Amino acid sequence: MLISAPTLFISSVTPRAEEFAIEEQSRGFILKMRLSLVVAALLCFTTWMSVVHATHGPVPLCCMQWSNTRIPLKRIVGYTIQSEGVCPIAAVMFQTKLGKRICSDPNSVWAKEAILKVDEEKEKENIARENEECMEE
Incomplete structure (x- = not known):
């Protein structure tokens, strides 16, 4: 075994x-x-x-309320229209020469005048720019 x-x-x-x-x-x-x-x-x-x-x-940068501040129109250089969909209120946000922002009621007389003034100045700038471009050619 x-x-x-x-x-x-x-x-x-x-x-x-x-x-x-x-x-x-x-x-x-x-x-x-x-x-x-x-x-x-x-x-x-x-x-x-x-x-x-x-x-x-x-x-987004939103206006939460309207301001009653009224500055001279010559200090305003631009604006942004704010709708209620994204932000809590409808407003116009104005930009000043110093970089400050002012929120205003879009239906106020002052805001409508400021918008017209800015639009007119932008249009003048565009016309002047187009004239310069034509002269260069």
């Missing part, structure tokens, strides 16, 4: 090999889980940023 020694030898090594294989599988599983977690976090962040930007967009 022969007792097979290799069988005894293999059986004593097998538990360690199995432990090593299980350890390697666990490491692989943990790495996959970490990668999945990072990808999920990036996906959530990207989705959140796109939703926030799409819904709110850049914050």
Whole structure:
């Protein structure tokens, strides 16, 4: 009768090999889980940023109320008409030579005069620019 020694030898090594294989599988599983977690976090962040930007967009510069300040029309260099859709009130935002902004009721007489004055000056500037371009040619 022969007792097979290799069988005894293999059986004593097998538990360690199995432990090593299980350890390697666990490491692989943990790495996959970490990668999945990072990808999920990036996906959530990207989705959140796109939703926030799409819904709110850049914050507009809005007039929250009208000012009763009436400055000389010669100090006004530009204006922006503000609608109620994006901002809380309809208004005209006037820009002064010093860079200040004044919000006014678009239906007020003063605001209408200021708008006309700015439009007339812009038109004069455009005509002068066109004349200069014609003279250069």
